[in-house]
Amino acid sequence: MGNQVFLGPLPPRHGVHEPTGGSPPRAPGSVRRTVTTDMLRPDGIRGRLELVGRGRDLRTGPDGSPVELGRASFEAVVDFTGGWQLLELSTDPGHPSLQRLAGTSVGAGFRARVLDAEPGLGSLLHQLLDDVPVTTLVSGHAYAAAVAAEPRQRLGLAGRPTFGRDMCAGFADGGTIMADVDALGRAPVVTGPAAPSLLNADPHAWHGVPPLPPHAMRRSRRIDVRPGPVSTVDVLYRDSYVRPDGLETVIHEYTVAMEIENGARETFTGTSTCTHLNDTLRALEDVPILLESARG
Numbered sequence: 001m002g003n004q005v006f007l008g009p010l011p012p013r014h015g016v017h018e019p020t021g022g023s024p025p026r027a028p029g030s031v032r033r034t035v036t037t038d039m040l041r042p043d044g045i046r047g048r049l050e051l052v053g054r055g056r057d058l059r060t061g062p063d064g065s066p067v068e069l070g071r072a073s074f075e076a077v078v079d080f081t082g083g084w085q086l087l088e089l090s091t092d093p094g095h096p097s098l099q100r101l102a103g104t105s106v107g108a109g110f111r112a113r114v115l116d117a118e119p120g121l122g123s124l125l126h127q128l129l130d131d132v133p134v135t136t137l138v139s140g141h142a143y144a145a146a147v148a149a150e151p152r153q154r155l156g157l158a159g160r161p162t163f164g165r166d167m168c169a170g171f172a173d174g175g176t177i178m179a180d181v182d183a184l185g186r187a188p189v190v191t192g193p194a195a196p197s198l199l200n201a202d203p204h205a206w207h208g209v210p211p212l213p214p215h216a217m218r219r220s221r222r223i224d225v226r227p228g229p230v231s232t233v234d235v236l237y238r239d240s241y242v243r244p245d246g247l248e249t250v251i252h253e254y255t256v257a258m259e260i261e262n263g264a265r266e267t268f269t270g271t272s273t274c275t276h277l278n279d280t281l282r283a284l285e286d287v288p289i290l291l292e293s294a295r296g
Contacts, residue, residue: 021196
């Protein structure tokens with residue numbers, strides 16, 4: 001069987017059970033934003049973490065024709081096991097002022113430091129960099145999955161930030177995650193289902209992304225906005241992980257269909273919510289910008 005791993009039936013409390021397949025057709029007059037961040041460890045699971053982000057905004061004309069409004073990308077290298085220190089960062093469009101972030105942590109305070117270093121990022125690049133702290137956190141799933149077969153001992157990663165008990169529903173005191181953290185020094189490994197492709201027959205549905213190697217992860221976002229008497233928003237958010245046998249699996253997934261009224265930062269706090277749900281809603285702050293692009 002080689003490196004193949006049989007996960008068996010999905011535990012009732014673990015992961016996503018009915019992941020989304022494909023993407024809806026692009027509606028005339030709409031704007032679609034697609035964003036991905038790949039979490040890679042080319043030097044091995046204990047090596048440095050490489051984050052590669054890509055994003056695109058696309059308007060769909062009345063006749064269905066695509067008009068690209070903008071692209072952005074970044075590459076970052078993070079010392080994951082040594083305190084989450086940012087070692088390298090490059091962006092497109094380029095912003096030399098962001099180089100002052102090298103040597104700082106991508107954990108607490110990183111988002112504020114990004115805006116302090118460069119207030120004029122533009123919404124697409126800002127969304128990519130806004131994901132850096134949590135994609136670094138989420139990439140720990142690949143680390144945990146790789147060491148799960150090793151003797152059950154406490155991880156004790158030197159300098160790694162700790163995450164507050166009760167910071168969200170996932171880390172609630174007495175919950176599944178914190179029970180394992182307290183007992184073993186590590187979180188339980190989510191066993192997600194196979195990840196259906198988010199592509200459809202439309203070649204413009206998503207920006208291009210390369211295939212992922214084993215032990216890699218990807219965060220994918222799609223935001224469709226359509227202006228009208230009542231503007232509509234349709235959102236997909238997914239974190240996926242590639243097992244050692246090459247099968248991509250879903251770790252987190254949220255979908256949102258809404259008519260706009262958003263107070264996420266004031267309403268969704270503590271154990272009333274989840275970090276990944278907040279990340280889904282956080283990205284909606286750019287919806288007004290996308291609506292203006294659609295009207296334009």
